[in-house]
Amino acid sequence: MRQLARSTALMCLALLLAATSSLPALGSVGGVGPSNPGFEQGLDGWKVSGDAGAAKIEGGGRTGDRLTHWVAADYHVTTRQSIELPSSGWWTVSVWAKSGGSLSGSTLSVAGCGRTVSTVVALTEQDDAWVRSAASVYVSRRQRCTIDLTTAGPGGTWASFDDLAVARGRVARSIRGGDLSGLAKNEAFGATYADADGRSGDAVRILARSGMNLGRLKVWVDPADGYNDKAHVVATGKRIKSAGMKLLVDFHYSDRWTDPGAQGVPHAWRGMSPAQLADAVYAHTRDVLAALKAAGATADYVQVGNEINPGMLWPWGQTWDVDPSDGVDGAQWDNLASFLTSGARAAKEISPSTKVLLHLTNINNGIGSLTWWFDEVVARQVPFDQIGLSYYGYWHGSLADLQEAVTTLSSRYDRDVLVVETAYPFTLADDTPTWENIIRQPDQLVPGYPATPTGQAAAFRAVQDAVASAEGGRGIGTVYWEPAWTSAAGAGWDPEDPSSGNAWENQALFDFTGTLLPAARNLAP
Known part of the structure; x- marks a missing residue:
């Protein structure tokens, strides 16, 4: 009887793991995150539009690899991923980033689930240190949204991104x-x-x-x-x-x-x-x-x-x-x-x-x-x-x-x-x-x-x-x-x-x- 109970428990655990294997990876406590948030698997899970050659994976990230947008000529590129927010309320998407070359050249945006919310990635030419950017969105139900990492500007404009996360809560300039x-x-x-x-x-x-x-x-x-x-x-x-x-x-x-x-x-x-x-x-x-x-x-x-x-x-x-x-x-x-x-x-x-x-x-x-x-x-x-x-x-x-x-x-x-x-x-x-x-x-x-x-x-x-x-x-x-x-x-x-x-x-x-x-x-x- 004890062996049967143990076998039943193991079977239930296996079914649970199988059922959850397709859900978004957990990000911060209480939140969900995009797949491949640190670009350790290259661009797997991400789609690139615009000048696709401007998006590349490099070493030297905040942790491991990083996504970098850069090209010598004028360009516009977006690297995006669709995620599912599992319930109503405020959700915050964050990314660690560096940028340079032009004012307001790079943005983090959350779109497709109400009003598009964007924040400009700060310039980090002062010391080339990683700065956390975040954008918050309110959803009234379980809903899919798109995370957009966009860089546009004259040649030499650049940005690097790493360690994306999605979590409950809101950032605000209160x-x-x-x-x-x-x-x-x-x-x-x-x-x-x-x-x-x-x-x-x-x-x-x-x-x-x-x-x-x-x-x-x-x-x-x-x-x-x-x-x-x-x-x-x-x-x-x-x-x-x-x-x-x-x-x-x-x-x-x-x-x-x-x-x-x-x-x-x-x-x-x-x-x-x-x-x-x-x-x-x-x-x-x-x-x-x-x-x-x-x-x-x-x-x-x-x-x-x-x-x-x-x-x-x-x-x-x-x-x-x-x-x-x-x-x-x-x-x-x-x-x-x-x-x-x-x-x-x-x-x-x-x-x-x-x-x-x-x-x-x-x-x-x-x-x-x-x-x-x-x-x-x-x-x-x-x-x-x-x-x-x-x-x-x-x-x-x-x-x-x-x-x-x-x-x-x-x-x-x-x-x-x-x-x-x-x-x-x-x-x-x-x-x-x-x-x-x-x-x-x-x-x-x-x-x-x-x-x-x-x-x-x-x-x-x-x-x-x-x-x-x-x-x-x-x-x-x-x-x-x-x-x-x-x-x-x-x-x-x-x-x-x-x-x-x-x-x-x-x-x-x-x-x-x-x-x-x-x-x-x-x-x-």
Whole structure:
């Protein structure tokens, strides 16, 4: 009897294996995938159309072999495969890719099961590293779809693909924000704005109609020029909320700019002990956020500090010995933890639903430079909800570096990641009044992305897509830094120097006439 039961079980297993042998190979957990997803069997399972000779299998893939599209003359080629999505819901097709030679030359598309969804494969000329691209489609029932890998362009345009996968879920550019901190000052000095059709209007409304769904505002304690203080943050915050957007408040805890090179103590806080500084952080944070709430503009997100890799409120909150001559030796992690905790506590007291972010930069220094920092604050039980990063491609490494940061940080600390600053130039020219641009030379640009309106749009979208497509699915969006900071005489960068100018206007999302640029289309869902 036992032998019969065993034989029956083996027969059932054999029948089950036979019945499932024709189903698509499993991809990610909970998903299905194409056959031969890594091209280890050449082009088996794939069909090539167009200039078929342009599609070839090569070694040097991400894992094993790869599909490469390339030919010396103008060409158009598509390598495709039909797959079956077994049930209703959102499904995501992903591929690891490299490309070069022309903007928007290669795409990943999902077609034949509703609206065709496409994503442009990012240029990787910067470091030739693999970047994950992904496109999501919704199906209402079991349905067949087609995966298309397409490259088209002038001779020399190329792309390589490897390790396709299909899995349940959706990638989305959920947060499509913009930092409007400089808008109030710009408007006060005469800046005007118009949509892409030349119709004049409020920059906040123009950007919101383009699809921007979050506004970011920095706040200083007692700035010399009177801007970016509590009153201006509340006024602009109300405009952001009225336009239907969410609000992110970026606390610098200083009277002026803070970044890895400057984390100065506000003048009114000088001479305070670390304990008193923690109390001042709490009081200032609570005061600003309470004023916003009273005005009907409760902050949805709060940054406790800005680009605080080296700490904040130097030297008392430094993460390394910034100035060996100041009498405060070495890293002051316990002090920093108390400052961060005070800010987070104030934010949650005003609005428990407000998300608290901790914001770092310089991912080009390696993922270890970020995990080192977060390990220290996590060990001290600093409360935070999300991780914020700055990413400017001309400073902070490649898109592959960005994806590694998003994936590693979200996994290691179980938090979503938001890129709270990014930008790219639409020209290298300088508007009047002239003030030397920060990015002004061709050799400063990200390889493959020119300083043109089209290049700016492509570079911005590449960052958005890299964040959304990073493994783990916890890159929640991107905030464009100062899209409305056009050149206006008197509205310079230095709050203590009225004669200072604007070195950023060539990276705004409005051109030198104040007209909205094509890159703003990427603010749409």
